[in-house]
Amino acid sequence: MYADVVLGLDIAPFERLLERAKRRRGVKMDYELPAQDLEVLVATYKARVFDESDKEFPEDPEEQLWGAMGAVFGSWMNQRAQTYRRLHDIPASWGTAVNVQAMVFGNMGNDCATGVAFTRNPANGVNEFYGEFLINAQGEDVVAGIRTPQELTRAARLLHASDLLSLEEAMPEIFKELSQVRQRLEEHYKDMQDIEFTIQQGKLYMLQTRTGKRTAPAALRVAVEMAKEGLISKEEAIMRLKPENLDQLLHPMLDPSAKKNVIAKGLPASPGAASGRVVFDADEAERLGLEGESVLLVRIETSPEDIHGIHAAKGILTTRGGMTSHAAVVARGMGRPCVSGAGSVRVDYAAKALYVGETTVKAGEMLTIDGGAGEVILGEVPTVPPQMSGDFGTIMSWADELRRLGVRANAETPQDARAAREFGAEGIGLARTEHMFFQGDRIVAMREMILALDEAGRREACAKLLEMQRSDLIELFTIMDGRPVTVRLLDPPLHEFIPHTEQELASVAAAAKLPLERVRRRAAELAEANPMLGHRGCRLAVTYPEICEMQARAVFEAAAEAGARSASGRPPIAEVMVPLVATVREIEILKQVIEDTAQRVQQERGVKLTYRVGTMIELPRAALQA
Numbered sequence: 001m002y003a004d005v006v007l008g009l010d011i012a013p014f015e016r017l018l019e020r021a022k023r024r025r026g027v028k029m030d031y032e033l034p035a036q037d038l039e040v041l042v043a044t045y046k047a048r049v050f051d052e053s054d055k056e057f058p059e060d061p062e063e064q065l066w067g068a069m070g071a072v073f074g075s076w077m078n079q080r081a082q083t084y085r086r087l088h089d090i091p092a093s094w095g096t097a098v099n100v101q102a103m104v105f106g107n108m109g110n111d112c113a114t115g116v117a118f119t120r121n122p123a124n125g126v127n128e129f130y131g132e133f134l135i136n137a138q139g140e141d142v143v144a145g146i147r148t149p150q151e152l153t154r155a156a157r158l159l160h161a162s163d164l165l166s167l168e169e170a171m172p173e174i175f176k177e178l179s180q181v182r183q184r185l186e187e188h189y190k191d192m193q194d195i196e197f198t199i200q201q202g203k204l205y206m207l208q209t210r211t212g213k214r215t216a217p218a219a220l221r222v223a224v225e226m227a228k229e230g231l232i233s234k235e236e237a238i239m240r241l242k243p244e245n246l247d248q249l250l251h252p253m254l255d256p257s258a259k260k261n262v263i264a265k266g267l268p269a270s271p272g273a274a275s276g277r278v279v280f281d282a283d284e285a286e287r288l289g290l291e292g293e294s295v296l297l298v299r300i301e302t303s304p305e306d307i308h309g310i311h312a313a314k315g316i317l318t319t320r321g322g323m324t325s326h327a328a329v330v331a332r333g334m335g336r337p338c339v340s341g342a343g344s345v346r347v348d349y350a351a352k353a354l355y356v357g358e359t360t361v362k363a364g365e366m367l368t369i370d371g372g373a374g375e376v377i378l379g380e381v382p383t384v385p386p387q388m389s390g391d392f393g394t395i396m397s398w399a400d401e402l403r404r405l406g407v408r409a410n411a412e413t414p415q416d417a418r419a420a421r422e423f424g425a426e427g428i429g430l431a432r433t434e435h436m437f438f439q440g441d442r443i444v445a446m447r448e449m450i451l452a453l454d455e456a457g458r459r460e461a462c463a464k465l466l467e468m469q470r471s472d473l474i475e476l477f478t479i480m481d482g483r484p485v486t487v488r489l490l491d492p493p494l495h496e497f498i499p500h501t502e503q504e505l506a507s508v509a510a511a512a513k514l515p516l517e518r519v520r521r522r523a524a525e526l527a528e529a530n531p532m533l534g535h536r537g538c539r540l541a542v543t544y545p546e547i548c549e550m551q552a553r554a555v556f557e558a559a560a561e562a563g564a565r566s567a568s569g570r571p572p573i574a575e576v577m578v579p580l581v582a583t584v585r586e587i588e589i590l591k592q593v594i595e596d597t598a599q600r601v602q603q604e605r606g607v608k609l610t611y612r613v614g615t616m617i618e619l620p621r622a623a624l625q626a
Contacts, residue, residue: 265374
């Protein structure tokens with residue numbers, strides 16, 4: 001270990017020398033080597049150090065100590081430490097420290113041992129002493145897997161059908177003392193602890209304790225139970241849970257007991273786990289999804305054209321893109337697991353296959369992704385469904401008691417709206433109407449409107465879209481049952497609804513019964529130099545007020561219809577959001593269109609609607625002028 005950690009030498013040659021010594025002696029375990037063999041082995045090790053470094057192994061204890069301390073300080077800036085700090089938001093300026101303490105030995109005989117323990121089960125959070133130990137061994141032996149470790153408790157030994165005595169049975173007095181230490185540490189630190197201990201000639205020594213890492217379900221259970229035990233307050237229990245912990249609990253997770261063959265890693269773009277047959281085409285994903293197949297959509301990168309395939313797929317894998325890529329954002333919005341930016345994966349659309357090193361996965365073969373860990377896994381791995389009751393329900397009820405902030409959901413499908421209600425959302429904060437236009441006959445009607453030459457043509461296409469949008473919004477208002485629903489008017493530029501390849505443009509021309517050249521020319525006219533700030537959102541509605549009028553009518557007619565059907569008698573609350581406003585004049589123009597439409601619908605239906613009109617301040621210019 002000193003040669004590896006301090007001197008920076010490869011450990012593998014030393015391991016081979018040790019294995020050779022054990023084979024010569026005919027033994028399996030390190031501790032079975034007699035003293036004379038160890039003496040020869042140490043001399044061989046020293047010779048190896050000299051061969052590799054051109055320096056003698058340091059014999060002076062002070063030199064050894066300074067070397068060990070230098071290795072610890074130096075490790076603070078290695079790549080692994082930097083990655084760990086980045087993942088856990090630890091500043092590099094904190095630095096690290098070295099404790100120098102007397103050594104105790106767990107390998108001086110059968111009255112010695114070493115072990116690692118958790119004060120609670122880190123896998124599920126159960127309040128039980130959890131850990132392993134080895135008799136006549138040093139600390140590294142427990143975690144290195146060189147010998148089969150023994151259980152701490154008799155109950156754990158019986159559960160795992162082990163023939164090896166537990167610490168509770170082998171050293172009952174030591175176990176009793178260790179159990180008292182366990183309780184004292186939890187009472188002091190008020191959290192689950194990860195502890196290391198050594199027993200030297202019948203005496204227990206505690207080497208270290210730290211807050212124990214745990215799974216998301218375990219974190220939830222530990223927080224709730226410690227609050228109920230009076231160790232911590234409800235407020236502290238809530239604050240201990242990271243948002244990403246709860247996010248994991250809301251999605252199917254891979255079965256922790258299942259074996260998995262990870263072939264690639266990408267970015268954990270959208271949490272949850274999914275298995276499915278690999279497809280490389282959004283249309284194919286939709287077709288197979290409608291047939292009841294579980295599919296995984298694999299793309300180099302996605303575009304708005306793929307949204308129907310993303311919706312049909314159980315999960316999405318892309319080889320390009322980051323945490324804010326199209327695939328990541330849309331997948332999170334739809335609640336689909338997603339791994340993006342898996343750069344080691346090579347996709348060949350023509351061959352309908354993906355390649356990772358020597359591994360090939362063809363269309364139709366099973367693949368699994370873990371969107372919480374960013375893992376791509378060969379084959380199908382079982383998942384476990386999320387559990388919304390029990391400790392999850394308890395922590396959410398405590399949060400409701402203490403919170404001052406209202407929470408609404410992003411939802412534009414009935415499925416998402418129902419899930420939002422189940423999770424306690426107080427309304428829909430954003431229903432993105434463009435997502436309602438990307439599927440099937442809807443995209444055809446949308447393209448008819450885009451390709452129309454005049455207002456009359458646009459209004460004809462808008463009439464078709466009105467029926468579709470109204471039916472969707474009736475469902476949303478009905479499900480939310482009197483809770484506010486914020487409907488955002490059309491936000492993206494029109495070119496996102498028109499494909500880009502020649503083959504796809506020909507398909508659009510055929511569906512719209514228009515000459516290909518006209519479709520090609522319209523696509524060129526709609527191309528944006530800066531799509532984020534171009535002809536989109538409110539500016540599109542100012543240019544074509546009939547689009548704004550159609551969407552406003554869909555909102556108000558849906559609200560009127562849902563109100564008439566309401567079993568509870570609670571009137572729908574409609575909030576119309578005008579997107580991407582930069583100036584006051586834009587909101588004035590469009591608010592007038594919306595208000596006029598609301599008045600007409602109320603007169604036609606003979607109802608009084610509850611509604612508001614507003615915008616979200618999302619552009620720098622709007623923020624500066626607000």
